[in-house]
Amino acid sequence: xxxxxxxxxxxxxxxxxxxxxxxxxxxxxxxxxxxxxxxxxxxxxxxxxxxxxxxxxxxxxxxxxxxxxxxxxxxxxxxxxxxxxxxxxxxxxxxxxxxxxxxxxxxxxxxxxxxxxxxxxxxxxxxxxxxxxxxxxxxxxxxxxxxxxxxxxxxxxxxxxxxxxxxxxxxxxxxxxxxxxxxxxxxxxxxxxxxxxxxxxxxxxxxxxxxxxxxxxxxxxxxxxxxxxxxxxxxxxxxxxxxxxxxxxxxxxxxxxxxxxxxxxxxxxxxxxxxxxxxxxxxxxxxxxxxxxxxxxxxxxxxxxxxxxxxxxxxxxxxxxxxxxxxxxxxxxxxxxxxxxxxxxxxxxxxxxxxxxxxxxxxxxxxxxxxxxxxxxxxxxxxxxxxxxxxxxxxxxxxxxxxxxxxxxxxxxxxxxxxxxxxxxxxxxxxxxxxxxxxxxxxxxxxxxxxxxxxxxxxxxxxxxxxxxxxxxxxxxxxxxxxxxxxxxxxxxxxxxxxxxxxxxxxxxxxxxxxxxxxxxxxxxxxxxxxxxxxxxxxxxxxxxxxxxxxxxxxxxxxxxxxxxxxxxxxxxxxxxxxxxxxxxxxxxxxx
Amino acid sequence: xxxxxxxxxxxxxxxxxxxxxxxxxxxxxxxxxxxxxxxxxxxxxxxxxxxxxxxxxxxxxxxxxxxxxxxxxxxxxxxxxxxxxxxxxxxxxxxxxxxxxxxxxxxxxxxxxx
Numbered sequence: 201x202x203x204x205x206x207x208x209x210x211x212x213x214x215x216x217x218x219x220x221x222x223x224x225x226x227x228x229x230x231x232x233x234x235x236x237x238x239x240x241x242x243x244x245x246x247x248x249x250x251x252x253x254x255x256x257x258x259x260x261x262x263x264x265x266x267x268x269x270x271x272x273x274x275x276x277x278x279x280x281x282x283x284x285x286x287x288x289x290x291x292x293x294x295x296x297x298x299x300x301x302x303x304x305x306x307x308x309x310x311x312x313x314x315x316x317x318x319x320x321x322x323x324x325x326x327x328x329x330x331x332x333x334x335x336x337x338x339x340x341x342x343x344x345x346x347x348x349x350x351x352x353x354x355x356x357x358x359x360x361x362x363x364x365x366x367x368x369x370x371x372x373x374x375x376x377x378x379x380x381x382x383x384x385x386x387x388x389x390x391x392x393x394x395x396x397x398x399x400x401x402x403x404x405x406x407x408x409x410x411x412x413x414x415x416x417x418x419x420x421x422x423x424x425x426x427x428x429x430x431x432x433x434x435x436x437x438x439x440x441x442x443x444x445x446x447x448x449x450x451x452x453x454x455x456x457x458x459x460x461x462x463x464x465x466x467x468x469x470x471x472x473x474x475x476x477x478x479x480x481x482x483x484x485x486x487x488x489x490x491x492x493x494x495x496x497x498x499x500x501x502x503x504x505x506x507x508x509x510x511x512x513x514x515x516x517x518x519x520x521x522x523x524x525x526x527x528x529x530x531x532x533x534x535x536x537x538x539x540x541x542x543x544x545x546x547x548x549x550x551x552x553x554x555x556x557x558x559x560x561x562x563x564x565x566x567x568x569x570x571x572x573x574x575x576x577x578x579x580x581x582x583x584x585x586x587x588x589x590x591x592x593x594x595x596x597x598x599x600x601x602x603x604x605x606x607x608x609x610x611x612x613x614x615x616x617x618x619x620x621x622x623x624x625x626x627x628x629x630x631x632x633x634x635x636x637x638x639x640x641x642x643x644x645x646x647x648x649x650x651x652x653x654x655x656x657x658x659x660x661x662x663x664x665x666x667x668x669x670x671x672x673x674x675x676x677x678x679x680x681x682x683x684x685x686x687x688x689x690x691x692x693x694x695x696x697x698x699x700x701x702x703x704x705x706x707x708x709x710x711x712x713x714x715x716x717x718x719x720x721x722x723x724x725x726x727x728x729x730x731x732x733x734x735x736x737x738x739x740x741x742x743x744x745x746x747x748x749x750x751x752x753x754x755x756x757x758x759x760x761x762x763x764x765x766x767x768x769x770x771x772x773x774x775x776x777x778x779x780x781x782x783x784x785x786x787x788x789x790x791x792x
Numbered sequence: 793x794x795x796x797x798x799x800x801x802x803x804x805x806x807x808x809x810x811x812x813x814x815x816x817x818x819x820x821x822x823x824x825x826x827x828x829x830x831x832x833x834x835x836x837x838x839x840x841x842x843x844x845x846x847x848x849x850x851x852x853x854x855x856x857x858x859x860x861x862x863x864x865x866x867x868x869x870x871x872x873x874x875x876x877x878x879x880x881x882x883x884x885x886x887x888x889x890x891x892x893x894x895x896x897x898x899x900x901x902x903x904x905x906x
């Protein structure tokens with residue numbers, strides 16, 4: 201038995217990232233001085249997660265118009281698809297306040313001569329955001345949240361349809377952590393690494409999304425019995441080739457359009473794309489444009505930076521140093537001068553996210569951020585149905601979640617639940633399962649290279665999972681094409697891995713145990729993705745999922761696809777949930 | 793850019809309970825070699841290139857190079873972290889040097905301007 205650490209909190213926050221830190225801050229403001237707020241973080245809070253490399257812009261800011269106009273934009277950018285307009289509006293109403301709070305906390309904002317924030321495009325503002333994460337973490341520290349670093353949460357504890365806490369292990373100390381929360385917030389990011397990355401070997405993680413977000417938010421919600429939404433909308437990044445750095449910096453900063461190898465600015469010139477909105481078409485359509493041009497042998501596809509002002513190149517490099525420094529060196533070591541030659545772009549491995557141009561996550565009640573499991577709240581990438589919140593929207597969404605939790609604590613007499621010793625023992629056994637499995641199986645023999653004769657490493661299992669998803673669930677090398685016969689194979693293998701093969705999963709140390717849990721969680725997310733894509737028998741987001749058996753959008757699927765996992769049968773049961781339009785107007789157009 | 797630590801500079805952050813690079817790595821990748829007492833990246837392919845360790849190293853022992861599969865040799869990108877800014881030196885594969893000073897925090901000087 202491992203040494204045990206018991207933690208009790210009024211507000212238990214799992215994940216010290218963009219949303220979690222600001223939730224702590226707002227929970228303190230709303231809940232008062234006596235509230236006990238705990239953040240459990242799997243890495244080190246000052247430098248963890250998606251923000252670790254920094255960011256050069258905030259992509260949600262109401263520069264013009266009203267919050268409703270932003271909701272209309274987010275809806276348009278998802279091809280007019282159903283989004284949770286109630287949630288989006290709640291975020292848009294407060295996002296500008298949040299940015300002000302962060303500026304006051306030390307975030308350097310770029311400004312115009314009139315003192316207003318320097319905008320980049322309609323909804324974006326430029327920042328010097330290389331220290332975005334330490335600045336964000338400082339808000340949690342300011343709120344006197346008790347922070348536990350290097351603790352990996354493995355499962356939520358649910359009793360009578362309510363979440364009463366969570367368990368996990370110390371990545372460094374190997375202790376078993378048992379946390380009880382009067383309310384619990386899960387905000388542990390989205391899911392990278394379900395499909396094969398383009399680069400291999402020592403560049404295996406040179407991918408767009410933060411590779412250490414392994415879908416634990418989604419997997420734990422799913423296992424806790426929460427209703428999940430929109431796992432069929434996967435985000436396919438089309439970014440600078442090899443480094444997967446953002447292209448907005450080029451398209452807006454250098455006025456660079458996407459061009460094919462014939463020099464055609466196809467999004468603007470080809471009527472096939474113009475009907476979708478041209479060069480400002482929804483994100484899935486711009487991904488589709490890249491794919492279609494390449495498949496039609498008009499690749500490679502570039503961002504044409506050569507028509508822009510060459511004097512701007514130095515500034516562009518500086519912007520990349522604030523969020524994706526490797527690109528600057530990549531140009532330097534590939535003889536690329538963006539003012540003289542166009543910058544090649546490529547499609548990357550798909551990602552499951554809730555707050556970028558995707559909207560997978562847990563379904564929530566009204567604007568409370570409470571899931572269908574009582575006292576379990578979500579935010580950031582873990583929250584479903586509300587795309588295009590990005591960083592500033594996730595900060596804001598975190599604040600709203602923190603406030604909502606503090607209000608729920610005032611309105612209800614929630615108390616700590618008693619944990620049955622047998623349950624805690626069972627959770628401990630499960631948490632350390634792969635580690636103990638290694639010790640057991642090591643006795644059965646090792647090969648001369650030191651690997652187990654009768655066990656599988658987390659890396660091997662990840663490779664197998666990525667191969668299945670790549671080849672049968674529309675990976676990059678399959679041009680994102682999917683159809684039911686392929687999905688049936690993916691379903692069979694993912695099921696087999698989850699139900700039959702996990703018994704062989706072995707972790708030889710605590711770092712390996714983290715990787716083992718990453719793959720367990722990713723496999724749960726794969727199951728959600730396969731079932732959701734299979735259920736949506738249409739193509740609504742062409743660049744994200746191209747269903748060759750149902751290539752057109754079908755009005756019957758103009759709704760959310762939600763699901764619930766049945767632990768008895770291991771089936772993910774999908775069903776339709778109607779969409780409610782709040783902001784009036786044509787859903788396939790922006791209001792401004 | 794998997795981090796590489798220079799053995800002549802890395803001292804394993806003696807006196808710290810764990811080296812700073814190990815403390816900050818979001819992927820739990822930096823660790824101390826038990827025999828040499830120097831830091832290294834346990835799985836270079838798992839690094840996301842966030843450069844947090846490179847910036848955090850008090851002895852500037854960690855260096856950034858690109859994976860050879862995606863870029864030519866040699867070339868370096870060196871961040872020098874100051875109080876309110878970071879100075880980047882980029883040396884391309886022909887030895888050409890570029891320097892960039894990027895603001896990282898609002899400084900007292902900025903407040904005076906306001």
